[in-house]
Amino acid sequence: MNAVTSEQIKNHAVVVDQGSGVLVPAMTGQYAYVLTASHNVRVNRHDPKVLRAAGDIQVTMPDGTRLPVLAVFGSGVDDAALLLIAGVDIEPIAYASNSIQLDDRAWLAGYPHNRRGREEAQIRTFKCEITDIDRSDFCIETSSFANYGEVVGVSGGGVYKQVDQEWLLVGIEYSMEGREEESQNWLKCVSIAVFDQIIASNKYKDVALAPVLPPFLLNFLNLLDQTFPLDAFECRDTRRALRDTLQELARGKLTSDCPSPHSLMQKFGDRLLVHGNPRFRLADKKLWLSWLELLIVSLLVDKTKEVNDTYIDDLRKRRRLLYSGSTQEWTRFMEDIAHSNFDGLDPDGIVLISNNRDAPPSKTRSKIRIDKLVTDISRPSSPQLDIDAPRKPTTARTVVHLDGLHADCIVRREDDYVPTGEFDQTAAIDQLSETYRAAIAQ
Known part of the structure; x- marks a missing residue:
């Protein structure tokens, strides 16, 4: 990943409470979106139906700037949540809902807990390959991880696939495959298509949600x-x-x-x-x-x-x-x-x-x-x-x-x-x- 692309990915990466997220534009002047794993914003981590109130969710840029959350919407089926963010002008990001294949090379980007105890949270990127695709889910395999502490906090981070010198956002990571004491080399991800479904089925102030477009x-x-x-x-x-x-x-x-x-x-x-x-x-x-x-x-x-x-x-x-x-x-x-x-x-x-x-x-x-x-x-x-x-x-x-x-x-x-x-x-x-x-x- 070259320096320019790394910087672009960093500009879209945010911290969502104890997890991570990806900031993307919405085709409206009222708000932008953060895509994340819904367990990052649940009242009970294991109950996907009950999400915390928007005002109780803390979203921050890596420099510590807090982003106000207007509303939160969840899938109810998949571990995916959509946050509406006020007052953000974010550059477009290449984005696709049906562009992954087995053995595709990809990168995962997020903020592990072991990189947050400083003035600015430090993003980490991991090389990986797409190893399994099932409905709205897919798995990635990486040799970058050594233990649980290097992964925890990355959940909600973006998964990117390279297309013609550009990195395309194709999914959001939400779960580790292994137990805490095991090496974490397999991670579960949710397809970007799930967020399109959340957008299509919800409204904000009685108006249909805007598509993920600039x-x-x-x-x-x-x-x-x-x-x-x-x-x-x-x-x-x-x-x-x-x-x-x-x-x-x-x-x-x-x-x-x-x-x-x-x-x-x-x-x-x-x-x-x-x-x-x-x-x-x-x-x-x-x-x-x-x-x-x-x-x-x-x-x-x-x-x-x-x-x-x-x-x-x-x-x-x-x-x-x-x-x-x-x-x-x-x-x-x-x-x-x-x-x-x-x-x-x-x-x-x-x-x-x-x-x-x-x-x-x-x-x-x-x-x-x-x-x-x-x-x-x-x-x-x-x-x-x-x-x-x-x-x-x-x-x-x-x-x-x-x-x-x-x-x-x-x-x-x-x-x-x-x-x-x-x-x-x-x-x-x-x-x-x-x-x-x-x-x-x-």
């Missing part, structure tokens, strides 16, 4: 101040003026009729992703920043008055944004792009690519050449037709990387936007419109 998915405007970073600009004043111009355009046009990121996620699902990307990528912030930037560019080019569902459907016929969680150069996964779903895209429509990479790509545009990238596409892979399978384009497609498009149209043309006097927003919008229109038309 709050920015509620509204595109939540992301607006992070769009168009233009980091390579030399003139800070021009950079600020252009960003303000683009963002003000969005504030004026993205009204209440504009679909939310979450509604687009529900409507289009995997069709938003480059072929082969796992579904949890739909919650990546970079995907929705790219969608917002595409909407702003389209406002410039199309000069539309508002963005609504009808406009989105029309936009996807002409400009299809596909996202990959890959941090590589986008040309490295061109064949996956070619296998993506292009249903409904006009023959002369363009494909815009975004991926989880901060730097602009070395190459901005390319062509998907089917005869070059896809072998024998005329022969079906099986005798049965899979109507949900991605459709391969029948002709060459123009493919443009969105970050590269911004670099070509704004960053590398910085001098075109430097004002000789006072910055003129109207002139800047006209210049941006013509530049993007010409670039898209190539």
Whole structure:
């Protein structure tokens, strides 16, 4: 586990009374969640039906900061509890409810009691393998443990599986297999799917509980101040003026009729992703920043008055944004792009690519050449037709990387936007419109 990933896991790990827990976002501005083992918050450890009152449960960050608990919900069947936490702004965490297989490598992270007698509790991580899967439970085996004292307190800690250089939260540990005097190498865990069930069957203040998704998915405007970073600009004043111009355009046009990121996620699902990307990528912030930037560019080019569902459907016929969680150069996964779903895209429509990479790509545009990238596409892979399978384009497609498009149209043309006097927003919008229109038309 590299240093960055370890730090991310630590930021989400909390102490729940005598146990551990994982702090995750909820798609609401009212609260976040802590996922933990329910025996950590029971009145009687062996009675899963009676949980302590929210005010009697102490949740703390490793630095000792206490997190107020608003409500507590338990499974009643599995050793799993969901705590609603007030006043916390937590970064998203990769999360999946059905992504484990036997022999998968994993990590367990929690706060054993023998690391709590200091100013700050010290997290510990353990290498392990998934060794058994049964309904909502699975087991992990580790060679890291020596005795009971190294394990007690970890209960409620997160179990993470590695997927493409990222650690995916897949479960919560809740029990040791061995007796206290024995070596503790086998631990029982509950699947993340159980917490989805708790959320689906409960309410807070007569409102259904929010899904475990980042709050920015509620509204595109939540992301607006992070769009168009233009980091390579030399003139800070021009950079600020252009960003303000683009963002003000969005504030004026993205009204209440504009679909939310979450509604687009529900409507289009995997069709938003480059072929082969796992579904949890739909919650990546970079995907929705790219969608917002595409909407702003389209406002410039199309000069539309508002963005609504009808406009989105029309936009996807002409400009299809596909996202990959890959941090590589986008040309490295061109064949996956070619296998993506292009249903409904006009023959002369363009494909815009975004991926989880901060730097602009070395190459901005390319062509998907089917005869070059896809072998024998005329022969079906099986005798049965899979109507949900991605459709391969029948002709060459123009493919443009969105970050590269911004670099070509704004960053590398910085001098075109430097004002000789006072910055003129109207002139800047006209210049941006013509530049993007010409670039898209190539």
